[in-house]
Amino acid sequence: MRVLESRRLLTLILFAAFAWSLSGVDWLGPMVHTGGPQSLLRFIQALFPPELSPAFLKLTLAASFQTLAYSVAAITVAVLVAVPMGLLASGVAARSARTGLPAAVAARFLLGAIRSVHELVWAVLFVYALGLSSATAILALALPYAGILGRIYADLLNDVPEEPLRALRASGASPFQVFLFGRLPMAFPDMLSYSFYRFECAIRSAAILGFVGIPGLGYQIQLSLHDILFDQVWTLLVALVFLVVAVDLWSTRVRRDLVS
Amino acid sequence: MIGRNGKNPQAEGRIPLPQASREDGLGPDPAIVVAEGICKSYPSIRALSPLSFNILPGEKVALVGPSGSGKTTLLYLLAGILQPDEGVLSIDGRPMTSVRPGRELSQLVGLVHQQYDLVPHLSVLHNVLAGRLGQWGLLRSVISLVWPRDRQMAEEALAQMGIGDKVNERTSHLSGGELQRVAIARLMMQSSRIILADEPVSSLDPARAEGLLGLLTDLVRGSDGNDGKTLIASMHSPYLIRKYFSRVIGLREGVLQFDMPSSEMTDEVSDRLYDLEQPEPALWGVGN
Ligand SMILES: Nc1ncnc2c1ncn2[C@@H]1O[C@H](COP(=O)(O)OP(=O)(O)OP(=O)(O)O)[C@@H](O)[C@H]1O
Ligand SMILES: [Mg+2]
Numbered sequence: 001m002r003v004l005e006s007r008r009l010l011t012l013i014l015f016a017a018f019a020w021s022l023s024g025v026d027w028l029g030p031m032v033h034t035g036g037p038q039s040l041l042r043f044i045q046a047l048f049p050p051e052l053s054p055a056f057l058k059l060t061l062a063a064s065f066q067t068l069a070y071s072v073a074a075i076t077v078a079v080l081v082a083v084p085m086g087l088l089a090s091g092v093a094a095r096s097a098r099t100g101l102p103a104a105v106a107a108r109f110l111l112g113a114i115r116s117v118h119e120l121v122w123a124v125l126f127v128y129a130l131g132l133s134s135a136t137a138i139l140a141l142a143l144p145y146a147g148i149l150g151r152i153y154a155d156l157l158n159d160v161p162e163e164p165l166r167a168l169r170a171s172g173a174s175p176f177q178v179f180l181f182g183r184l185p186m187a188f189p190d191m192l193s194y195s196f197y198r199f200e201c202a203i204r205s206a207a208i209l210g211f212v213g214i215p216g217l218g219y220q221i222q223l224s225l226h227d228i229l230f231d232q233v234w235t236l237l238v239a240l241v242f243l244v245v246a247v248d249l250w251s252t253r254v255r256r257d258l259v260s
Numbered sequence: 261m262i263g264r265n266g267k268n269p270q271a272e273g274r275i276p277l278p279q280a281s282r283e284d285g286l287g288p289d290p291a292i293v294v295a296e297g298i299c300k301s302y303p304s305i306r307a308l309s310p311l312s313f314n315i316l317p318g319e320k321v322a323l324v325g326p327s328g329s330g331k332t333t334l335l336y337l338l339a340g341i342l343q344p345d346e347g348v349l350s351i352d353g354r355p356m357t358s359v360r361p362g363r364e365l366s367q368l369v370g371l372v373h374q375q376y377d378l379v380p381h382l383s384v385l386h387n388v389l390a391g392r393l394g395q396w397g398l399l400r401s402v403i404s405l406v407w408p409r410d411r412q413m414a415e416e417a418l419a420q421m422g423i424g425d426k427v428n429e430r431t432s433h434l435s436g437g438e439l440q441r442v443a444i445a446r447l448m449m450q451s452s453r454i455i456l457a458d459e460p461v462s463s464l465d466p467a468r469a470e471g472l473l474g475l476l477t478d479l480v481r482g483s484d485g486n487d488g489k490t491l492i493a494s495m496h497s498p499y500l501i502r503k504y505f506s507r508v509i510g511l512r513e514g515v516l517q518f519d520m521p522s523s524e525m526t527d528e529v530s531d532r533l534y535d536l537e538q539p540e541p542a543l544w545g546v547g548n
Contacts, residue, residue, distance in 0.1 A: 167377035167443075170339055171450045172366025172394015177401045181390050185381040 046230030056232060059220065064239045067216035070134070070209070071202035074141030078202075079195055081146035085111055086153025093179040108154070115147025119205050123212045137214045141205055145198055152194050153187075160186040189258055196251030203243050217243075290353060292317045292454060292490050293338065298347035299514075300333050307333040308514040310347060315490060317453075320480060322501040322522060323494040325511035326534050331494035332374060334511070335456045338492060339371040352453065366394035370452035374459045374494075376443040380432035384423075384442055387431050388414040391449030410449070417445040421475060436463040440472060448479060455480060457493035461500065469497075473504040498530040 087093055088107035094100020123140035130136045157179075165182045173181065210218025217240050224232035293315035300308040308330045315321055323331045336342040337349060340356055349356040351368050359365050370391075378387045385408055392410055393401060400409055408414070418424050421441040426434065434442065440460060447455060460476065461469035480491040495501050501508050501522050508525045510517035510533050517533060 163373065163375060163377040164379045166341060167371070167373055168379075168390055168393065169361070170341060170366065170369075170371050171391045171446065172363045173390065174362060174393075174398070176398060177393045177396070180401055180405060181382065181386065181393060182379055185379055185386075189381065
């Protein structure tokens, strides 16, 4: 009962905070600058047609590949880090609560810390430390993504139905065996589809890293924007959409194969 | 103490039960389950009032009682999933509290749960093999996820349940009756001495219900090499209880109502036990 009441109170406080935050927006001031409409029109006109010269298409292809490579590498590293960290954070495979709980708290804290810093901020930090290298791009993406994935993995592993697990325990399974034959198979489809979703996000994020000078689609977009070459921007944007949609199609297929 | 500490006149006449051979001057047969004043409360309700009974090896005990009468709670206590608030529960001469969970417990008691509790995402084979986890080490379990060990044993168990063709099926694709069979096959792999089943026939049509009870009681009787097991199942149908069980324990609101040979489980007794109008739990004469 008391838990329920305090939960309601918390909901109320959060709503109040949200309402208050709305008052921080300047609703009456101009939300679009004066030259806005014309610029927007020019930008849209540039789509017909976008820049399609072979040289620029080649450049777009190379940039797309660059972005894709960074995001693949980053999501791979992120998953490799997130699986053991998520497992620790969920506390489900621990032999006893006494050892499991401190490890879970520590893992959750670490995951929270690395995901609370945005990939762009990580990128700036790594540019200072490592220069504009591939390692910078990959680490800057992999760290916050590991934080997010690890947290989600932990939650998914925790939230599987309890009854089948109880049945496994009753047939003599140890905590790790319960994890192996119960939690993991039940959580796996969701873990996989969330990882795919994060892969899509990683592509967008990899592109964004162009704004701190990391090569790829985002960097090219920035260069073209700088020269107000909107037709080139369109070509690059279409390539980005293409990448994301391709990943989406792939993940749909994998998931479908998984359930049947 | 309420309960039976001697023989089972009804069963003796029909099926030779394992304990029948012990009537030879070696003293009374040691009970496999001894409950002494066990009770269990949940925060809002007293699910079981102090309850005492003995169960002998080879007995087939039906638990009856209306919804919420504490059948599942009692089975969970027997399975070691819950611990009694008070009283002592002993299995095979040992207090339940001294039986280590895991391998040791799993060889004593196995439970088929009301909702079967299989892992829907795994294959039927893996769900059946999960019954072996108590016997397996860590490495073997990991390897078995990919290259299943004891595969033949699992296939035999499934074949015996009449669903040998479903070995590689995804468990979520099975029907309710098939799931129940898989759960029993898993229990066969566990080969515990006591088999607990929570409403094993609740979702089956009458013919299948009899088929399943036939399989369960075969399992309990044991084949040539194996000695018999003990069955405790929650049931509702008086007809099935008379046909497949040797003894019946009636519960209502956590209070023991009767404990008697299953032959005395008439429809009238059942109607009185389940009667909604009944103002307060009535006490039947205790069996024997
Ligand atoms: N985890 C729990 N927390 C609180 N109350 C519970 C819990 N489990 C069972 N109860 C309550 O204990 C009582 C006995 O429940 P139990 O599940 O043992 O009944 P049952 O005889 O198995 O009923 P059914 O035939 O419906 O399965 C019920 O009133 C139920 O609401
Ligand atoms: Mg029940």
